[in-house]
Amino acid sequence: MPVADPTLPVLDTTASVVELTRQLCDLESVSGNEAAIADAIQAALATASHLEVIRDGDAVVARTNLGREHRVVLAGHIDTVPVNENLPTRFETEDGVEYLWGRGTVDMKAGVAVALKLAVELADPRIDVTWIWYDHEEVSADLNGLGRLARNHPELLTGDFAILMEPTGADIEGGCNGNLRAEIRTFGLRAHSARAWVGENAIHAAAPILATLAAYRPQEVEVDGLVYREGLNAVGIAGGIAGNVIPDECMVHVNYRFAPSRSTDEAVAHISELFDGYDIRIVDLADGARPGLDARFAQEFVASVGGTAKPKYGWTDVARFSALGIPAVNYGPGDPLKAHADDERVPVSQIESCERGLRAWLSAR
Template sequence: MKFNTGSAMKASVSVSQDQLIDWLCRLVRIKRVSGNEHEAVEFFKQEFSRFGFQFKQSGRNLLAWRGSGKKTLLFNTHTDTVPANKGWTLDPHDPLRKDGRVHGLGANDAGGCLVGMFGALLSADFDESRATLMFAPTCEEEVAGDGFEKFVHEIPHFDACVTGEPTNCEICIAERGMFKLDLVTRGKSAHAARPWQGVNAAYLAARDILKIEELYEGFTERDELLGRTTLAVVMLNGGVARNVIPSEVKWTVDGRTIPQLDNEATIARVEKALSEHTKIEQKKVRFGVWKRDAKDELVQCACKAAPKSKVGAFGGVSDAWWNQKAQGLILGPGLSEQSHAADEWIEEKEVMRGYEIYRGIAEKFLGQ
């Protein structure tokens, strides 16, 4: 089959569940931990060529498209995975089809989205002289880097972007901001037999850590979709020997924020709550709060394409953040709790459902 982009031909193919699962299993076999997506890039280049798509490549990012019309929809999701954790009992790269599920690393995050979006690119029915559908499989979503956050600036104008992440096909139009603070609490070391000669950094840090808990519990700001801003102490490290009063404790705070209490305002409150013994060594603020209007045309199209899906918020952070201008939403087959999980799986019929919803969104949005 060959698509003559720019012509007014209409695709009439439908992608079967078998085809989707075949692509998914081939992707599972490819090792594609963040930074090593080369083979996944080759996979998509081959498939794009096989189906006659135009595409461009920049680093480990690809953009394929159909049509030459003005109204443009972009599908984006990531080719990279996290490394397999120690809990895996299966071979992460040997796809196992069992009980209607496909097990394998990246099968859920974001394999189902990748094959569903590709299937939609292949088969969505729209007038190619009036609209354009683009699909960008990009790298390094799981780490900061060279993926969509850079590539978005090389993509021609688009009116709307669907970000593929496993949401159980719920329509997510918001995600919380995120920051990490690396802190150090300093005291004075002494022999453990003479604690009065030192200042125990463990006690100083403990008091400041409890202040973080108190601060978090006192947050009264709420967002109807995103809930509340959260703070969590996530790492704690101190002490040099069993007989030494520690002079230093290093710890890390993770913050997830809402528009009513954003990254900046939350960090200011943390700074104010800490004693003079604790200093912030490093602030990492990669994602702000991202939120779109439920009345947007794209969201309305998604509601029609997936009438059983609820409109809500995404639990984590995603590449949707880098789409700052266009309409947007996050949606994909699979369960968020299966992402990064040992023996990760996705249901085969869920992959099909994701594909059908993506296709429906494209046809509704580009047909208007």
């Protein structure tokens, strides 16, 4: 009989889902430091004989192979943004609501805990299930563990429907906006600032760019019954080399969040039209995802969980499933406005609600 590694963190999947969330959060896993939590999740899954467990880097995949006609994929990332004096976790009550407080509670270890507990306990779900816990979601897209799995092992993501355990306040949020980042540059001529008239100020030349952004009114676009709100904003500006030199270059960093009805080509064309004549360099571009709520399993899930589906305004990894032709929704505990916040905290009731909702839907015959 193999001997357990005494140095490996132990996750107690027999504990309540709230306690399991606390255990996962107290395993610090800032992006790039996911090995220990991935090891702990893999060890916890090893106790479940009904699961095939696969490791890819610091991503862990577990799946049932029961010969069911259909398969659903549930995924969540195990990394967090940096800690800022908000670990270890603690329980707090505010206005009669009990919260688990600390880094990762919202984004998104409460959802990870729900998935882990159900993966171990649901030995006979009504449909085959693939569970995915992946790394590097909070950093550059080229490092994303789910993206790596999609590139290297697309068969592991195969399914009729997918649920991403993103924080949604325990509501269902369909699809997601697309995301574009562009650097828009102006150019001038350097000169001594005491003799500015012999130069051309590139920062001053950027004023029309800022005016266009300030005057822009985001569109609200209905897609498959959900209304997505777009956004176009300056998120950075850089220019100048010294306090006595007229700058010869200025860069305005622009972020465009576009409705999933637009393609990336259409998003680029919109930016090109708005800033015609300027030097535009696209530095990040990702498709959105349509809601997919017309899919059979999406409709069943919405009916089972209850409530009204809402749009997801930000970009999430549901877009990766959408790119593979798999309808996907976001569903998980926690207020997304508290993701990455120093006072990040999740209502205990939402963790329990998501566990009940998913357990009932996956177990129903």
